[in-house]
Amino acid sequence: MNDLTPIKTTIKDWETDQEVRWCPGCGDYAILKAVQRTLPELGADPSKTVFVSGIGCSSRFPYYIESYGFHTIHGRAPAFATGIKLANPELDVWLITGDGDGMSIGGNHTMHVIRRNVNTQILLFNNEIYGLTKGQYSPTSREGTHSPTTPLGSVDHPASPCAFALGAGGRFIARSYDVSKDLPVVLKAAHAHQGAAFVEIFQNCIVYNKDRFDDFTAKPVVDATQLWTRHGEPLLFAKGSKGIAFDAAALKLKVVDVVDGDWQAAGVLVHDQTNRGLAHLLVEMPFGAFPMALGVIYDDPRPTYESALLDQDSRARAGRSADLGKLLAKGQTWTVAG
């Protein structure tokens, strides 16, 4: 993010006097704590930090962070954030959205804030359900999800936020989940990335979609089902007994067994966070046959939108005076004598 002089703060400095109104046990609490823990480590300045959100459970987030906060309208937070960044690029802008807010009603804006590469951290809390409206299925709900609007089970195929973000031209794609101890690591990487940094955070909705992510977040299965991607390190999981290799003939990834830690012999890939092709393959791995890819999957910055636009503007302004009188009298004029 911005090269601001680090400010010394503690987690307390980032807490507001507002009573947090999420349901007890909601995954949002853990994400809030992770963010509040991360901000002091970033040396962030509360006065220069803005949290912008749309509508939904996750979008209440700004009320609980002692910084500038703007709780906007459903799905449009990316557009508000873009205006804020263009008006003052010095502000450190965090975008808080959810699977309904960011992938359904606001899918268009999510696409464009990523495509333009506006320098923000986009945290999409994915609980695969509409919480605040009481449990309807969402665009990330798995097929067959029973909900008040799909009593027979949903029939439409879910969207994959990370694949969407990458497809929109994203230059930073990461994944984590609410109670992961590594969430702050991902947040820090997102913050360090200059440009739109997209982070999908799986979040447990205790009321309407309880334990939906247990298939890879429950303690007993964590090792066997989570693949943490780390730049320059082999793509290993299951305590190093398995890895991800490339099946060149089929043009796809495969899971291989690693014997005696000899991952090279097994053909396990070394993670390269600047490899866009690999990023596509990792976010598209079907869960079950493959582990869930987590961590910083892709990080390859390019110039941000606001820097490109504001540079162009300042070049256009160079040497031109803002003389309104002259502007009004421009073009072909005539004088009526008194």
Added chain:
Amino acid sequence: MVTATIDGPEGLTGGKASPAAPEAVVVRFAGDSGDGMQLTGGQFTLSTALAGNDLATFPDFPAEIRAPQGTLFGVSAFQINFGSTDIDTAGDQPDVLIAMNPAALKVNLASLKAGGLIIADSGEFTRRNLEKAKYEVSPLDDGSLDKWQLLSFDISALTLQAVKPFGLGNKEALRCKNMWTLGLALWMFDRDRQPLIDWLNGKFAKSPLLAEANIAALNAGHAFGETAELSGPLRQVHIPAVASEPGLYRTVTGAESISYGLVAGAQLAGLPMFFGGYPITPASSILHNLVKLKEFGVTTFQAEDEIAAIASAIGASYAGSLGVTSSSGPGIALKGEAMGLAVMTELPLVIVNSQRGGPSTGLPTKTEQSDLYQAVYGRNGDAPIPVIAARSPGDAFDCAIEAVRIAVQYMTPVILLTDGYIANAAEPWKVPDPSTYTPFPVTFLEEPNGPDGTVLPYARDARGARPWIKAGTPGLMHRIGGIEKNPLTGNIDYSPASHQTMTDARKAKIDGIAKSIPPQEVTLGEAGGKLVLVGWGSTFGAIHQAVRRARRRGLDVSHVHVRHIWPMPENLGDLLKGYDKVLVPEMNTGQFKTVLRDQFLVDAKPLNKTSGQPFTIAEIEAAIEAALA
């Protein structure tokens, strides 16, 4: 000083005893949308302005970019009314119709004044083109144009002949036809060709051959006029310059003057300006103008949609810029929810609506005033927003400044209504001196404003406005949003007392704007009497001229033009109650009429037109007579 009041075409053609020059002339250029009629009209307008005439124009073009050639729906026209007296409308009926093909003749003939002059390019009246225009026989030959005066000659062939030395292809050579026609028109009204020649040299600087060919066509058209005069059918007419207030003048379109007014407003407020827009007819030209004004601290952003356009502007206001967005009816509808957020978060914002015919996509390139309800009432919840309407391209400059002033002084979104007619039409404009406008500099909150160093984002000043706190100001962190809030801290609070207090405060603030606007004056006539015509927006010219003419004939009628649609001037109700009858001409089904009735319990009667065309003076005159009969 001109005393003649001849409005007719007499004097334009030879053979008639009509020594006096007309006071005003209406000319309509009509052709295929590929014929360059808007360009021709625009350049003729410039020449008219340089000749010192007052003028008003009406560009009327199809929604299609390149409609099939020669078809009736592909006709593009440009009308100009110019004269030696004040001109307020583009003219009821043309005196002269220049028709570049059969379709252009057919579409525009009905509005031509009886006895008016038709100039037709006979070279385009081929069988094929006649068929496309659904003519069985050429109207040039069958006597059907007898009640007008017809001059037809082969402009196409004459143009080809004129540009022959330059060796252009047939297609390119024919493209010079509009310059040939313009040359003829310049001769007809005794105009200086040099500014046009300069303009052509500039426009075709990269291809001097095209410049020369176009200049040759222009000169040939001009020479043709001279020859035609000698042989009889045409007469040259000189319209004297209008007696204007001394000063520097230029022509301006509404899109230009709104852009300049917004920039001026931002300067008077001491703010950078952020403009978020999305392309839509007829509002895009404001964005096209503003992108060229970056040195005035303007940042422009072409958003992904209308909602993002307004959302980004609100975000920019939150960060301390003057947020501005602009659209036309359908786009304004999309912005509705975000406008409510701007009301709720009490951030300054200017929303320009260049109205067009509706509902839905409606008439994209035609004019209407049917978004008044949308502006005044069109949001969920009690969401009052001040509304201002511009009456002409020149007036739009002042209206834009006024919109900015209200937005920043009252911390509120403001809607500025204009329409397709104002946006595209041009009029002479006495160039204003920016230093004569009173600045209204913004003071951002820089220090805590509550007890014990607390920040109270919703503490109100004497106007009822909350402080503007730029995101990024050290120590003033706070949260705002669309949920109902505590009347001081802005924290979420939807208790009954809080919502009642905040709803009342938002309403009182907007109502209070009436105290900062000038009292309503009678635009023309007396304060009281038998009949008043109450207008708003671009119907100003037609209403004004109709009232002027009626008063000249001794009728007891006055004109009240309202700029501040919401809130309205405090004395407006009492003023209207001083007349026996109130008539409200509008290009809709009676929207302002309803607002007036609601606010003041006056028996306002509607006079409505929704044909996509502006009112004619005659239509309003007839309504005055009927009301007083």
